[in-house]
Amino acid sequence: MTEFNITILGSNSAIFNHGRHPTAQVVNINNACFLVDCGEGTQERLYENKIKWFKIDHIFISHLHGDHYFGLIGLLTTFNLLKRTNKLTVFGPKELKKIIDIQLKVSNTKMNYELKFVATKDDEKRLLLDLPECSVYSIPLHHKLPTTGFLFAEKTEPRLLDLEKIRKYAIAKTDFKLLKQGLDVLDKDGRKVKNSAVTTKGKTPRSYAFCSDTMYHIPLVKAIKNVDLLYHEATFLHEDLQRAKETTHSTALQAAQIAKKANAKKLLLGHFSSRYIDLSVLENEAKTFFKNVELAIEGGVFKV
Ligand SMILES: [Zn+2]
Numbered sequence: 001m002t003e004f005n006i007t008i009l010g011s012n013s014a015i016f017n018h019g020r021h022p023t024a025q026v027v028n029i030n031n032a033c034f035l036v037d038c039g040e041g042t043q044e045r046l047y048e049n050k051i052k053w054f055k056i057d058h059i060f061i062s063h064l065h066g067d068h069y070f071g072l073i074g075l076l077t078t079f080n081l082l083k084r085t086n087k088l089t090v091f092g093p094k095e096l097k098k099i100i101d102i103q104l105k106v107s108n109t110k111m112n113y114e115l116k117f118v119a120t121k122d123d124e125k126r127l128l129l130d131l132p133e134c135s136v137y138s139i140p141l142h143h144k145l146p147t148t149g150f151l152f153a154e155k156t157e158p159r160l161l162d163l164e165k166i167r168k169y170a171i172a173k174t175d176f177k178l179l180k181q182g183l184d185v186l187d188k189d190g191r192k193v194k195n196s197a198v199t200t201k202g203k204t205p206r207s208y209a210f211c212s213d214t215m216y217h218i219p220l221v222k223a224i225k226n227v228d229l230l231y232h233e234a235t236f237l238h239e240d241l242q243r244a245k246e247t248t249h250s251t252a253l254q255a256a257q258i259a260k261k262a263n264a265k266k267l268l269l270g271h272f273s274s275r276y277i278d279l280s281v282l283e284n285e286a287k288t289f290f291k292n293v294e295l296a297i298e299g300g301v302f303k304v
Helices: 042-048 072-081 095-106 173-180 219-223 238-246 252-261 280-287
Strands: 004-010 024-029 032-038 056-060 088-092 115-119 126-130 134-140 148-154 207-211 229-233 266-270 293-295 301-303
Touching: 004 042, 024 042, 024 148, 024 207, 032 042, 032 072, 042 072, 072 088, 072 095, 088 095, 088 126, 095 115, 134 219, 148 219, 219 252, 229 252, 238 252, 252 266, 252 280, 266 280, 280 293
Parallel strands: 032 056, 056 088, 088 115, 207 229, 229 266, 266 293
Antiparallel strands: 004 024, 004 301, 024 032, 126 134, 134 148, 148 207
8 A cells, every 4th residue: 555654753842842843744645745834943853863855845834823834944954065066945924935035145155956845825725836747735724823734635446447347248448447447337339337337446545634733623624524543723621711711722632532523533733832741631631532542642643
């Protein structure tokens, strides 16, 4: 089965504390690496987690609170110092381009590689990237600043040919492509061959949703319906709901409620407040409402 996993580089909120770092993670699909958020220190975290830097061709920034992107300019310029030549695309709020441009300008940095910027919008679910192995969408979240999550969805796999059964019919090899697409075909005598008679279902495509930062946001459910793995922020315990509302964040219980409503297979909690040293309290709270919960512990690799 194609590799599809998430490596957590940082999952603390706001500041570095208790050995936990600000938000960053790597989504690996079939050896293509996507960096999601880039908090301060992400370069070191990539190194420590033995991520092959040059496999990263796309970086996604959710919003412009510093704990989600203050590591970006360092990483971009390190790529330059390491003589990167292949194109890199950064997706993020439109103001991010101005920030990158001014930092490169005042430091008189000339890039060796093409740096493309794509502005995200937080109004509706939008397709950002369409690759052979997957599609990446931005999904609107509800936070103090314009913020998007990201949904990584494998492509629908073609139907599989059952060669044993195909041999019983006189089907032209040129029609195999149509069969893989799920279409019926005619045999050489002009008789219809039903697709289901000679093919079986391809692999079920998997998906991963990254949702940080956001307060409890019901419209999110539709955008991530039936997701296999959901990373949802759980900055606070529900006893701190008032603080969560003031800061437009979520509680662990609310993250579990979103996971259940979305029919997610598994929930990964992250963006932990520094007020919690032992994170099991957040995990236990979420588990009271949704069974399949794990903490996004740094260095952890989670299969989708
Ligand atoms: Zn934020």
